[in-house]
């Protein structure tokens with residue numbers, strides 16, 4: 004068993020080593036046709052740039068670094084040249100910005116011009132990266148079935164291991180997570196070889212070449228699958244966890260990955276039916292609305308569905324089941340947090356201070372998302388071009404860009420996932436997700452969901468609080484005999500699973516009021532006479 | 542302003558302080574020698590096992606005490622001067638009080654075994670014990686646990702979690718069978734062995750042998766066997782921690798003697814928690830109950846008395862819980878190891894051998910008396926109510942679905958349980974559907 008585990012570690016390591024090793028090592032050869040296509044699609048007007056760059060790159064073999072650098076240098080030189088002209092032609096200026104240039108400008112050319120071994124051997128390349136990592140991961144986790152002993156809570160050593168207690172391994176892991184997101188969001192031109200490892204799958208699914216988001220999708224599903232297997236073994240005694248993990252995995256693979264890709268294969272818009280506004284903040288962006296409006300009946304249905312999801316389905320479901328139906332049964336972000344993130348759940352901060360920060364941040368993001376969307380819709384219906392300045396020198400496009408950059412990319416991705424090994428697995432869900440904030444209101448004030456505290460049985464041990472990924476001090480309620488009704492609870496059920504005294508039960512009661520939130524002065528088990536108010540004669 | 546001084550910052554003392562603060566403006570001081578801040582003793586094992594860090598065992602953040610104007614003093618009380626109402630601390634200071642609450646908890650029993658003070662021999666009660674265990678576990682080849690109670694069990698689980706071989710000496714013929722009926726006890730015996738613990742039933746410790754450095758190297762049992770080990774856990778029960786009261790006028794027996802208002806023989810001095818001994822019998826309860834819940838209930842109660850509303854200590858229906866490796870245990874009402882004359886029992890066990898329910902009821906009146914459950918969680922609130930309302934065993938069984946407290950989607954066994962009861966008793970009960978209305982009634 005131990006041996007299988009060690010081989011698993013080795014294989015995983017190898018898979019990741021190949022994967023990471025191939026980053027930055029792309030080889031490119033730009034043909035004239037590719038080049039011209041690119042120039043056209045990027046709408047480049049500067050002859051200076053077109054001619055110089057063509058000379059420098061077309062029909063020459065070079066690395067991604069060289070290619071990217073040449074394009075950047077030429078763009079800068081071209082801009083300088085244009086500005087040095089007696090009359091600057093602004094349409095010939097190439098706008099450069101670090102967070103956009105690589106991904107929007109350089110990446111398409113780099114992606115189209117890649118050559119080399121990775122491109123020629125897609126299957127083998129897939130097998131020695133994804134194949135090794137997935138197989139290795141399974142070999143690491145499956146032996147736990149025997150190694151951890153009989154089914155039950157086995158959190159042994161979690162706070163004594165570097166990977167799960169903010170040790171050096173934890174920080175290295177965090178670094179890799181963050182680096183991956185930075186490359187993915189801002190510099191996809193450097194991860195073209197990794198992208199090629201899943202090209203075959205994309206070809207098979209929709210006949211298209213894979214891009215960075217397809218790579219991300221495959222990684223997401225693979226990681227979730229491997230770590231779901233880990234969950235299945237770790238919580239094999241707990242039907243709630245088994246069912247929840249199965250469902251959230253299903254929703255990710257089917258709704259978050261396969262269905263959108265299949266839609267694309269049929270020339271329909273890429274659409275994730277479970278992604279509700281305001282988490283899906285681009286839903287009301289003009290290009291999305293127009294895209295849906297131009298996609299026939301299905302497009303209209305998607306538009307109506309998307310609105311109904313936010314306005315009707317989400318609040319009704321939260322009323323009956325709490326926000327857990329979404330956050331830990333359906334949502335993709337939640338799905339990753341509950342699988343890949345599970346080993347890190349204990350790192351969320353439980354202090355009152357962090358609860359204060361949480362409330363400011365998450366509600367701040369909700370306000371930001373709402374204002375941004377309101378502005379977007381305003382310019383849409385008022386037929387104002389989105390790049391037109393509206394007030395204070397700011398356009399709707401600017402606001403969208405800021406939101407996309409700070410919230411959509413940095414917060415939800417780089418920090419949200421990157422910080423798993425440091426701040427726990429729900430950094431985004433707890434501090435950032437505007438949909439969670441919205442559902443939180445419903446859950447807190449009008450829902451049947453509560454975590455019932457079992458009378459006076461709590462021994463204040465603290466397992467529940469420690470393993471609450473949302474940083475809720477569950478014990479603070481349980482030891483007072485009070486139910487846990489908190490807007491941030493995502494209903495993962497782990498507090499209930501780890502409680503050694505059977506104190507906590509997630510349930511949807513019959514009412515939304517008194518049975519949920521009643522507070523007693525003393526706990527069940529104390530029959531002292533509370534009515535006798537006779538004062539001692541002193 | 543009245544100065545209330547509490548000796549001991551365990552669950553009893555801290556609960557008292559919190560409730561006094563809620564009801565009054567008194568000056569409150571808690572003195573304790575173990576740690577500055579309150580922590581949950583019941584969680585010590587999880588710190589050793591790496592489930593938690595020590596700070597996670599502290600139910601309140603450190604700012605809590607100042608905010609609630611509860612003064613903390615870390616010192617040992619050496620003497621109580623009851624006439625001058627003065628405490629003498631080991632740091633040579635004194636503290637005067639108007640009201641005093643003694644909540645000093647317990648200390649592990651040692652029965653004068655030869656070698657009981659060697660290095661590597663320890664109890665498990667305090668934070669200091671935990672530190673000691675951590676130190677000696679590092680190079681531990683085998684650990685021997687002496688005493689088959691709940692704390693001994695926890696210790697066995699701790700070492701097993703670190704893959705340290707454990708020998709578990711239990712005086713009784715089956716684990717905890719002074720409390721658990723034979724069936725439950727046997728289920729736990731099996732589970733202990735499933736976790737590769739070397740369980741020695743019906744075995745007593747004779748002596749602990751020392752190596753040349755004064756550290757335990759082996760133990761000798763009454764079966765004449767020598768078991769080599771370099772860590773010995775002594776967990777043969779606990780007794781009230783009241784040695785510092787020896788020369789005071791406060792009346793003690795095994796514990797500090799108190800009346801139903803938790804008052805000692807000296808006015809304005811109270812005792813609560815593990816260290817208190819009831820002078821008059823309360824129902825079936827033992828005079829000293831060293832469990833978490835009673836400590837808390839006494840804390841809640843004494844706070845009212847001190848705040849001017851004399852209140853009797855009135856613990857409700859007995860309940861308790863524990864966890865044996867992977868099997869959770871809960872109990873409500875009374876179900877003793879052996880049935881009393883008027884009692885009948887009904888036992889159901891799941892075929893996996895890890896879940897069972899054991900009901901106790903009156904043969905004639907059919908009144909439900911108590912239940913043990915292993916591997917299935919039950920709703921405290923309902924059992925408490927059913928006991929108060931003196932429901933019949935039949936009523937309890939028919940409404941068992943209401944009381945199921947397992948997480949959602951767990952398999953439920955009420956039908957199976959009732960079928961077994963029907964076939965044994967010639968009844969025709971059926972399980973009623975779960976009703977929120979009844980639960981919240």
Ligand SMILES: Cc1cc2nc3c(=O)[nH]c(=O)nc-3n(C[C@H](O)[C@H](O)[C@H](O)COP(=O)(O)OP(=O)(O)OC[C@H]3O[C@@H](n4cnc5c(N)ncnc54)[C@H](O)[C@@H]3O)c2cc1C
Pocket residue numbers: 462548549550551552553554572573574575576582583584585586616617618619644645646647665666667692695782785813814815816830831832833834836862863
């Ligand atoms: C390992 C372990 C696990 C347990 N698990 C459970 C369980 O699962 N369920 C359950 O119901 N019960 C359990 N118990 C029992 C439960 O913890 C005790 O009943 C409870 O903690 C007693 O609380 P207390 O406030 O009376 O005393 P304590 O918690 O013992 O607190 C007394 C404090 O007073 C201090 N003190 C004593 N004398 C002096 C002095 N002279 N001067 C200053 N300070 C002094 C002590 O150092 C101590 O810190 C467990 C006990 C242990 C040791």
Ligand code: SF4
Pocket residue numbers: 454467470471472473474475477487491492493494495496497498499509
């Ligand atoms: S309170 Fe419990 S169910 Fe809710 S998020 Fe925390 S651990 Fe999960």
Ligand code: SF4
Pocket residue numbers: 460461462463464465466467468477478481482501502503504505506507
């Ligand atoms: S895990 Fe259970 S017993 Fe421990 S503090 Fe939480 S509710 Fe109480």
